Each structure stands twice: as C-alpha cells, then as structure tokens.
Amino acid sequence: MPRPSRESYGDQKPPYSYISLTAMAIWNSPEKMLPLSEIYKFITDRFPYYRKNTQRWQNSLRHNLSFNDCFIKIPRRPDRPGKGAYWALHPAAFDMFENGSLLRRRKRFKLLKSDKESLDNELAALANINRFFFAPPESAEYSAPPPKQREPSPVSKIDPVTCIRPKRSFTIESLISPDKPQEAQSVQIMAHPHPWTMASYCDLAVAPVMMQPCYGNYIPPCKDLIGLSQLALRSI
DNA sequence: GACTAATTCAAAT
DNA sequence: ATTTGAATTAGTC
Numbered sequence: 725m726p727r728p729s730r731e732s733y734g735d736q737k738p739p740y741s742y743i744s745l746t747a748m749a750i751w752n753s754p755e756k757m758l759p760l761s762e763i764y765k766f767i768t769d770r771f772p773y774y775r776k777n778t779q780r781w782q783n784s785l786r787h788n789l790s791f792n793d794c795f796i797k798i799p800r801r802p803d804r805p806g807k808g809a810y811w812a813l814h815p816a817a818f819d820m821f822e823n824g825s826l827l828r829r830r831k832r833f834k835l836l837k838s839d840k841e842s843l844d845n846e847l848a849a850l851a852n853i854n855r856f857f858f859a860p861p862e863s864a865e866y867s868a869p870p871p872k873q874r875e876p877s878p879v880s881k882i883d884p885v886t887c888i889r890p891k892r893s894f895t896i897e898s899l900i901s902p903d904k905p906q907e908a909q910s911v912q913i914m915a916h917p918h919p920w921t922m923a924s925y926c927d928l929a930v931a932p933v934m935m936q937p938c939y940g941n942y943i944p945p946c947k948d949l950i951g952l953s954q955l956a957l958r959s960i
Numbered sequence: 961g962a963c964t965a966a967t968t969c970a971a972a973t
Numbered sequence: 974a975t976t977t978g979a980a981t982t983a984g985t986c
Contacts, residue, residue, distance in 0.1 A: 786976090825985085
C-alpha cells in the first residue's frame with residue numbers, strides 16, 4: 725500500500741485511537757489478521773510519532789487487544805512458526821466506527837456473555853485441533869489427549885474439542901483412530917482463506933464435520949466493505 | 961458539565 | 974506475550 729502522504733503527520737500524534745490503528749493494521753493485511761509484531765510494524769512504518777516511547781504505547785495497545793472484544797486472538801498454526809498468536813477483528817465489529825470518528829467510538833464493542841463464551845470455546849477448539857493435526861510424531865503416538873481433562877463450559881453447546889454441535893455423532897477422536905495416528909499426520913493444509921472457518925485449518929476429506937463455519941452467523945470479512953485502512957489512509 | 965471511551969501504569973499470569 | 978485492574982485523561986453530546 726504505497727502512500728505518498730504516509731508521513732504527513734510528521735512527528736505529530738495522528739488523530740486515531742489505538743483501536744483504530746490496530747484495526748487499520750489488521751484490516752490492511754491480506755488475511756485480515758496479524759501477529760502483534762506486525763501490528764507494531766504497521767503503525768511505526770506509517771506514523772513516525774510512534775517510533776518513540778514504544779514501551780508506553782505498545783503496552784497500551786496490548787491492553788486494548790485484550791480488553792476489547794472487537795479483537796480476537798487466533799491461535800497460530802504450528803506450520804507457521806513465530807511468536808505470539810494472530811489478532812483479528814471480530815466480524816461483528818465492522819460498524820465500530822460508524823459515526824466516522826476514528827478517535828472515540830460512540831459505544832464500546834462488547835459481546836454478550838454467552839457469545840463471548842462460545843467464541844472462546846471455538847478458539848480453544850482451534851488450538852486443540854492444531855495440537856491434533858500438527859503434533860510431532862512422537863507426541864502424536866502416545867494417544868489423543870484425555871477427553872476428561874477438558875471440561876466443557878456449562879453454557880456453550882459447542883463441543884470444545886470437536887467444535888461441532890452436539891447432534892453430530894462422531895468426534896475428532898473417532899477420525900483419528902488410535903491405530904492410525906499416522907494418517908492424522910498427512911493432513912493437507914489449505915490456503916488459509918480467512919480465520920473464520922475451520923476450513924482454513926483442516927482438510928476437507930479428513931474432517932468433513934468441521935467444515936461448517938465456526939462463525940456461521942457472523943459476517944466474514946468482505947471486500948465490499950470500506951476498509952478502515954483505506955478510509956484512514958485516504959484522509960492522510 | 962456529565963458520561964464513558966481511551967490511555968496509562970503496572971501487577972499478575 | 975497476555976490478561977486484568979485501578980486511576981487518570983479526554984472526546985462528545
């Protein structure tokens with residue numbers, strides 16, 4: 725994204741909140757998700773103001789990441805080595821800046837407790853699936869992780885391990901049969917279309933039950949929407 | 961000026 | 974690196 729006027733703020737503080745800046749960075753990325761280090765990079769690349777006092781504003785930015793439901797943490801796939809998880813925007817947070825202000829939103833984006841819990845469960849399921857499908861041979865041999873250790877949330881109806889609705893009859897354990905741990909190793913990884921579906925993590929043939937979108941009721945990132953980054957960069 | 965989002969400091973995980 | 978809390982600052986209506 726070449727931007728001639730990229731640094732037109734000079735050393736002055738840009739009129740964007742950390743939430744706006746972070747959303748820009750994420751939105752601007754091809755996969756609509758970035759690790760923390762890339763978010764830092766996006767900001768410091770474009771706004772010289774943030775090349776100083778990094779300790780302070782990066783701590784604040786991290787605080788925002790954890791505190792605001794509009795940011796969700798996508799577990800890093802082990803085939804993508806690196807530090808930290810990926811951060812994405814919650815699909816329902818697109819109209820966060822509806823009022824046009826990138827400084828202060830009218831209202832804080834907050835998920836309902838039940839939505840928050842099911843989201844957390846699905847993300848936990850992603851992490852578990854990562855372990856199943858990407859575990860090194862030696863650790864894959866021992867056995868599937870003991871189901872009993874994972875206590876499902878009393879609220880959510882989604883199985884935290886399989887990430888499927890209870891009506892489904894078979895589980896990950898049944899797919900990864902104890903006598904054929906090697907098959908699980910040969911799973912093909914897809915192109916990672918976007919973080920919202922299990923499809924980006926699992927092979928169709930091996931895990932058909934998981935193809936249903938985890939976020940089926942939400943709107944996935946859409947190119948038709950006016951990207952916050954474009955919006956912001958245009959105004960620079 | 962009230963209301964509350966955003967920022968900061970910083971402890972705990 | 975991530976989460977959380979408390980205190981403070983500061984946009985908006």
